[in-house]
Amino acid sequence: MNYxxxxxxxxxxxxxxxxRPVAKTLPTLAAGQAFVAFERDFEDFRDWQRVPVPxxxxxxxxxxxxGLRREWINAKPAKGSTIFPVGTILVKEIESGMxxxxxxxxxxxxxxxxxxxxxxxWEWFELFERKTGGLGIQWRGINAPVxxxxxxxxxxxxxxxxxxxxxxxxxxxxxxxxxxxxxx
Amino acid sequence: MLKVSKSxxxxxxxxxxxxxxxxxxxKHKDAARRAEVVVALKQHxxxxxxxxxxxxxxxxxxxxxxxxxxxxxxxxxAIAAMKKEWKNGRRAYExxxxxxxxxxxxxxxxxxxxxxxxxxxxxxxxxxxSFDGEGVVGMHAIERILxxxxxxxxxxxxxxxxxxxxxxxxxTTAAEAADFKNKLVARLVKDTENLQAxxxxxxxxxxxxxRGLLDLVREQVEKVDKTASxxxxxxYAQSTLADLRxxxxxxxxxxxxxxxxxxxKSEGPAVDARITAAFAELRxxxxxxxxxxxxxxxxxxxxxTPAALATPFGKLFAGTKHAADEKAPxxxxxxxxxxxxxxxxxxxx
Numbered sequence: 001m002n003y004x005x006x007x008x009x010x011x012x013x014x015x016x017x018x019x020r021p022v023a024k025t026l027p028t029l030a031a032g033q034a035f036v037a038f039e040r041d042f043e044d045f046r047d048w049q050r051v052p053v054p055x056x057x058x059x060x061x062x063x064x065x066x067g068l069r070r071e072w073i074n075a076k077p078a079k080g081s082t083i084f085p086v087g088t089i090l091v092k093e094i095e096s097g098m099x100x101x102x103x104x105x106x107x108x109x110x111x112x113x114x115x116x117x118x119x120x121x122w123e124w125f126e127l128f129e130r131k132t133g134g135l136g137i138q139w140r141g142i143n144a145p146v147x148x149x150x151x152x153x154x155x156x157x158x159x160x161x162x163x164x165x166x167x168x169x170x171x172x173x174x175x176x177x178x179x180x181x182x183x184x
Numbered sequence: 185m186l187k188v189s190k191s192x193x194x195x196x197x198x199x200x201x202x203x204x205x206x207x208x209x210x211k212h213k214d215a216a217r218r219a220e221v222v223v224a225l226k227q228h229x230x231x232x233x234x235x236x237x238x239x240x241x242x243x244x245x246x247x248x249x250x251x252x253x254x255x256x257x258x259x260x261x262a263i264a265a266m267k268k269e270w271k272n273g274r275r276a277y278e279x280x281x282x283x284x285x286x287x288x289x290x291x292x293x294x295x296x297x298x299x300x301x302x303x304x305x306x307x308x309x310x311x312x313x314s315f316d317g318e319g320v321v322g323m324h325a326i327e328r329i330l331x332x333x334x335x336x337x338x339x340x341x342x343x344x345x346x347x348x349x350x351x352x353x354x355x356t357t358a359a360e361a362a363d364f365k366n367k368l369v370a371r372l373v374k375d376t377e378n379l380q381a382x383x384x385x386x387x388x389x390x391x392x393x394x395r396g397l398l399d400l401v402r403e404q405v406e407k408v409d410k411t412a413s414x415x416x417x418x419x420y421a422q423s424t425l426a427d428l429r430x431x432x433x434x435x436x437x438x439x440x441x442x443x444x445x446x447x448x449k450s451e452g453p454a455v456d457a458r459i460t461a462a463f464a465e466l467r468x469x470x471x472x473x474x475x476x477x478x479x480x481x482x483x484x485x486x487x488x489t490p491a492a493l494a495t496p497f498g499k500l501f502a503g504t505k506h507a508a509d510e511k512a513p514x515x516x517x518x519x520x521x522x523x524x525x526x527x528x529x530x531x532x533x
Contacts, residue, residue, distance in 0.1 A: 030385075033385055034382060034385070036287065036382075036385075036386045038387070038388060038389045038391075038392055039389055039391050039392075039530070040389060112382075113290075114290065115290070116290070128533065130530060130531045131531065132530075132531060134530060136391065136530060136531065136532065136533065137391070137392075138533050139286075139533075140286060140287075141286065141289045142289050142290060
């Protein structure tokens with residue numbers, strides 16, 4: 001075999017492997033154990049599988065503004081799932097064109113009894129990209145903190161109020177992220 | 185093409201290889217230090233939550249068994265023992281509140297909400313019956329009963345204007361005493377044990393624990409400021425200043441874990457000296473008064489007058505505000521941010 005000829009294709013092979021979305025493996029948890037996400041869990045989200053949401057969507061509330069949007073999921077649920085498994089992470093990026101327009105939101109299926117009065121099992125996040133590289137957590141919780149536009153000032157009722165309308169899809173609103181459409 | 189002589193290449197290699205090795209060694213050392221710090225900080229959180237669970241159990245054990253309502257004379261020892269355990273539990277949580285509350289918000293709501301928070305959230309049914317494990321619950325619900333006979337007039341005046349208010353009182357019947365022990369305090373035991381179990385299963389990162397430290401300093405201002413609007417935190421036991429001291433102790437304990445690593449850095453000792461001085465400044469401020477001073481009339485935290493700032497309350501407010509102001513040179517938060525940068529920790533909001 002001519003290895004030198006094969007080497008010529010190495011960059012292309014690397015590129016091809018880099019562009020392939022990464023299907024993450026969900027964490028192995030004991031029954032009833034919660035998945036508590038930290039920064040490391042969002043690190044490579046742009047390499048995850050894309051959720052084919054329309055690139056331009058209408059505004060929802062005062063935070064999910066109109067504009068370019070992309071969405072990723074770390075691991076698709078199994079076919080026939082009626083809920084997203086614990087450990088599922090959905091990240092949504094919105095570019096509204098406003099100076100502060102680049103925003104990253106995430107919902108993480110924490111499970112256990114978390115957020116039992118809202119979107120059951122889900123934890124809400126806003127992320128930020130560090131100038132030095134890497135992702136940070138701006139805020140996290142059962143809703144956005146007071147003072148955030150996405151919190152009490154949102155006419156849609158904050159994270160839980162708005163996502164409650166998608167109760168039948170385990171609180172995930174995007175049609176492209178319907179359990180029936182995503183199932184592996 | 186650039187021509188480089190063989191001798192220059194050798195020189196470059198001789199110079200770069202040791203530099204690169206030193207750089208790698210430093211990175212490895214930092215990674216090891218970072219991992220050690222995360223483990224130690226989790227142990228610190230775990231120890232405090234464990235102490236809280238123990239205090240909750242002890243409080244429940246000290247509660248009269250419910251053969252009658254409480255009697256100030258005959259139950260004096262039991263009431264004193266419950267108050268002592270309440271303070272022990274309170275201190276344990278306040279040491280680590282900055283890191284725990286954002287991660288376990290529902291636990292924080294159930295165990296550390298103020299009276300008005302429950303009334304606003306759940307309406308007038310929240311305090312229909314003070315001794316069960318529903319509605320108004322947690323540390324402050326128990327505090328409200330334990331100190332029911334010594335609640336300051338200003339607190340009663342503030343709370344009695346709230347829709348759904350119920351006058352605080354000791355259990356007056358055997359059933360109320362039993363419910364206090366087996367429902368209200370039992371709920372706290374359950375909630376603290378749940379928190380302990382949840383904490384055990386997580387593996388936090390350095391960004392999370394360091395941010396907890398910063399948030400704890402920032403929260404001091406809010407705690408002082410809320411006093412002015414009647415929302416003082418541990419208002420029945422008059423121990424909000426003790427809460428602040430515990431918060432400060434918690435910050436210092438967490439910082440002590442990071443300190444040896446910081447001091448290994450070339451700029452570390454100077455940064456450490458400034459942080460130590462900022463902690464000392466806050467400690468002095470918290471030591472001046474024995475309890476939270478009353479705010480002056482017409483207090484405004486947005487635009488306090490020089491006269492208001494000259495009062496003990498004003499001084500406390502200004503001191504905590506300065507400590508939490510990251511733009512103020514020499515402030516505790518500003519110095520802690522410099523320490524984070526010195527250690528190469530991720531940028532925090």
